[in-house]
Amino acid sequence: MRTFLLIVLVHVVVLGTIFLPSIQCAQTNDENLIQQTCNQTPIYDLCISYIKADPRSTNADVAGLGLIMVDVLNDKATQTLNRVKGLLQGSPNPQVKQALSTCAGNYNAIIEGDVPQAIEALTKGDPKFAEQGANDAAIEANSCEEGFSGNSPLTVENKLVHDVSTVAAAIARLLL
Numbered sequence: 001m002r003t004f005l006l007i008v009l010v011h012v013v014v015l016g017t018i019f020l021p022s023i024q025c026a027q028t029n030d031e032n033l034i035q036q037t038c039n040q041t042p043i044y045d046l047c048i049s050y051i052k053a054d055p056r057s058t059n060a061d062v063a064g065l066g067l068i069m070v071d072v073l074n075d076k077a078t079q080t081l082n083r084v085k086g087l088l089q090g091s092p093n094p095q096v097k098q099a100l101s102t103c104a105g106n107y108n109a110i111i112e113g114d115v116p117q118a119i120e121a122l123t124k125g126d127p128k129f130a131e132q133g134a135n136d137a138a139i140e141a142n143s144c145e146e147g148f149s150g151n152s153p154l155t156v157e158n159k160l161v162h163d164v165s166t167v168a169a170a171i172a173r174l175l176l
Helices: 004-037 046-053 055-059 062-090 094-124 127-146 155-174
Strands: none
Touching: 004 055, 004 062, 004 155, 046 055, 046 062, 046 155, 055 062, 055 127, 062 127, 062 155, 094 127, 094 155, 127 155
């Protein structure tokens, strides 16, 4: 029995010595790809935080990292649209109500048009259209913000959607 345990222990040590460094190397390479990719975006910290938070990033190529950011864009746009709908229900001011209605249209365009375009383009290897979809989403968020003439209740959300969009567009541009 002792001989058997000794053989098992030797195998564990030998296999651990052989395979553990290669696993650590793979993690380092994934980390390097994420850092190299995010370094080429306009907002490094935002890129790093969202991509590293997604477990898919450990095995993703650049297109996969782009898909992660487009998913973040979809989540943030959906959250903002839900906030817009809530504000619409409580706003008696006709000017604010008009601006919120416009924002609802902007965010529907992001969720129903820009995001699916970017996902399809990244999936099919056509990064030019992914970049366009993400850039269009940034424009929609800015348009929402500008509709309030400086008194937007959505400034934080619009900025975040804009920033996530520009990061997603920059990642797509790397694939051109």
